[in-house]
Amino acid sequence: xxxxxxxxxxxxxxxxxxxxxxxxxxxxxxxxxxxxxxxxxxxxxxxxxxxxxxxxxxxxxxxxxxxxxxxxxxxxxxxxxxxxxxxxxxxxxxxxxxxxxxxxxxxxxxxxxxxxxxxxxxxxxxxxxxxxxxxxxxxxxxxxxxxxxxxxxxxxxxxxxxxxxxxxxxxxxxxxxxxxxxxxxxxxxxxxxxxxxxxxxxxxxxxxxxxxxxxxxxxxxxxxxxxxxxxxxxxxxxxxxxxxxxxxxxxxxxxxxxxxxxxxxxxxxxxxxxxxxxxxxxxxxxxxxxxxxxxxxxxxxxxxxxxxxxxxxxxxxxxxxxxxxxxxxxxxxxxxxxxxxxxxxxxxxxxxxxxxxxxxxxxxxxxxxxxxxxxxx
Numbered sequence: 001x002x003x004x005x006x007x008x009x010x011x012x013x014x015x016x017x018x019x020x021x022x023x024x025x026x027x028x029x030x031x032x033x034x035x036x037x038x039x040x041x042x043x044x045x046x047x048x049x050x051x052x053x054x055x056x057x058x059x060x061x062x063x064x065x066x067x068x069x070x071x072x073x074x075x076x077x078x079x080x081x082x083x084x085x086x087x088x089x090x091x092x093x094x095x096x097x098x099x100x101x102x103x104x105x106x107x108x109x110x111x112x113x114x115x116x117x118x119x120x121x122x123x124x125x126x127x128x129x130x131x132x133x134x135x136x137x138x139x140x141x142x143x144x145x146x147x148x149x150x151x152x153x154x155x156x157x158x159x160x161x162x163x164x165x166x167x168x169x170x171x172x173x174x175x176x177x178x179x180x181x182x183x184x185x186x187x188x189x190x191x192x193x194x195x196x197x198x199x200x201x202x203x204x205x206x207x208x209x210x211x212x213x214x215x216x217x218x219x220x221x222x223x224x225x226x227x228x229x230x231x232x233x234x235x236x237x238x239x240x241x242x243x244x245x246x247x248x249x250x251x252x253x254x255x256x257x258x259x260x261x262x263x264x265x266x267x268x269x270x271x272x273x274x275x276x277x278x279x280x281x282x283x284x285x286x287x288x289x290x291x292x293x294x295x296x297x298x299x300x301x302x303x304x305x306x307x308x309x310x311x312x313x314x315x316x317x318x319x320x321x322x323x324x325x326x327x328x329x330x331x332x333x334x335x336x337x338x339x340x341x342x343x344x345x346x347x348x349x350x351x352x353x354x355x356x357x358x359x360x361x362x363x364x365x366x367x368x369x370x371x372x373x374x375x376x377x
Contacts, residue, residue, distance in 0.1 A: 002156045003374065005166070005221035006085030006214035007315045008077045011302055012047035012207065015057070016080065021319045029301045029330065031193050031205055038177040044189050046175060047207040047303045049073065067127065068104050068118060073210040074128050074172045081212035082132070082168060085221070090133035093165040095158050097139045098125040099151035099172070100307040106176035128170065144361025145270065146231070147171065148310020149369050152213065153229035159217050166218070171311030172210040179306075180206060186239070188274055196271035196297035196329055197278045197343055199336030204272045207303025211311040220374055224318045227354070229369040230254040236364040240276050245284035247366035248358060252288045255370050256356070263372070264293050265352035266326045268317045269341075270359040271297020272304055277360065282337035284358070293356075294348060295341045300330040310359055314369070317355050321373055324350045 009020045013030035030047030037048070051069050058064070058072040067075075082089045103121040108114065117123060125138040139158070141151040148171040155167035183189050183206055190203035215226060232254070234247030241248070267290060269281050285291045298313050305312050320327055326348040333345065354372040 002159050002215050002217055002226045003221035004213055004224045004226070004318060005087065005216040006081040008080040008212045009312055009315050010073055010077045010211065011209045011305065011312065012049050017315050017319065021316060024301050024316065029193065030207065031303050038175065038180055040177055040180045040184070042184055043191065044180055044184070045191065045193055045205045049174065049208050070104060070172055070174050071124050071127055074124070074170050075131050077210045077212045078128065078132070078168055078170055081214050085214035085216065087166045087214060087216065089168060092136065094134060095136055095139065095155065095164045095167045096125065096129040096134055097141060097151045097155045097167055097169045098128065099141045099147040099170065099311060100124070101142055101144060101147055102173050102179055102306065105178050108178060142307065144363055144365050145306065145309060146359045146361045146365050146367040147307040149229065149357065149359050149367040150231055152226060152310065152314065152369055153231060153367070155215050156226050156229060159215060165216060167215045169213045169215060169311060170210070171308035173306035173308050174208045175206055190273065193331060194273035194300050195331035196273040196299050197335060197337055197341060198332050199334045201273045201278070201336060204274050204299065205303035207305050209302060209305030209308035209312045211308050211315055213311055213315060223374055224321065225372050225374045227370045227372045228255040229367070231367045234364045234366065239362050241280040241360050242364065243280070245280045245287060247364055248280060248284035248360055249287045251366045251368040252284060252356070252358060255368055256288065260354060260370065261290060263352045263354045264356055265321055265350035266294040266296055266355050268313055268355055268357040269295050269297045271299050271329065273299055279337050280360065281358065282339040282341055285341060286339035291339050291341055293342060294326040294350065295343055296327045297329045298327065314357055317357060318371060321350065321355050321371065326350045
């Protein structure tokens with residue numbers, strides 16, 4: 001059994017899983033309008049870190065060298081989660097798994113030839129693992145928007161198959177001119193706070209986030225088990241998901257059965273508020289017979305935190321499962337997808353001991369994970 005022993009969420013909304021959860025529970029959102037930020041000519045809505053705040057929290061530590069804001073935020077998040085888990089992060093039976101889609105891509109602005117040694121994603125992964133004195137080669141997972149889920153699946157497999165006792169999964173991405181302008185060129189960004197699955201939605205909000213989950217095979221941890229996970233690629237299109245939801249349906253069906261479906265408290269959707277993604281997810285849940293299960297998207301609270309999204313949203317879902325609530329999908333009023341889902345603007349009581357999380361991404365990638373509540377020893 002692989003369970004969560006510790007966790008942390010660090011976003012523009014705040015630091016610490018409990019603090020961020022409480023803010024979201026109270027209706028807060030980190031999404032605000034930005035104009036001229038990163039030198040991007042068009043305004044956009046996002047939740048951003050205070051870069052100076054990262055430095056203040058990190059402090060003047062020896063050995064930090066020329067660590068980037070992303071790497072400092074990763075260390076801060078991991079420290080908090082590792083402390084909660086009470087594990088020895090330097091131990092040979094602990095593995096670091098890093099989920100990021102962009103890494104330090106903003107360094108290309110000063111090094112367009114790509115010769116800055118901090119640019120490779122593995123550089124950040126090795127730096128963070130080494131910071132904790134861990135000599136194992138870390139695994140760096142970058143698989144578009146599903147990266148955070150894929151990293152958790154990779155970590156579970158490493159524990160079960162490779163003999164590790166613990167895995168520290170860190171999802172992290174910050175924004176830059178390169179990233180924001182790229183999504184603007186796709187006409188995918190909303191000029192207002194996004195509204196997943198709503199008929200009047202106008203696109204997604206990009207945001208920043210760093211989050212950590214410590215998985216362990218030693219004991220029941222927090223009482224939440226990563227029961228199963230699956231990754232499927234339908235190779236539909238470089239950026240558009242399958243209209244028939246072929247990959248997402250296959251990923252869900254691989255880890256679900258009637259007994260598990262009957263015990264679902266909720267489904268945590270990707271819910272980017274783009275037309276193609278939202279429609280595809282409604283088709284997938286309909287095909288799997290899950291369109292009546294309570295569902296939620298957190299994108300109108302956090303925005304799309306890219307490689308951190310799967311980890312940020314998993315932690316919030318775990319805390320919601322522990323409390324026994326289904327969060328609202330802020331901004332949702334009227335269904336705008338082929339098969340209406342069981343969404344709400346209000347908090348609802350949760351019946352069931354499991355939640356399903358699904359995500360999809362560019363290149364036809366789809367992933368699903370299933371968590372369940374277990375006896376806390």
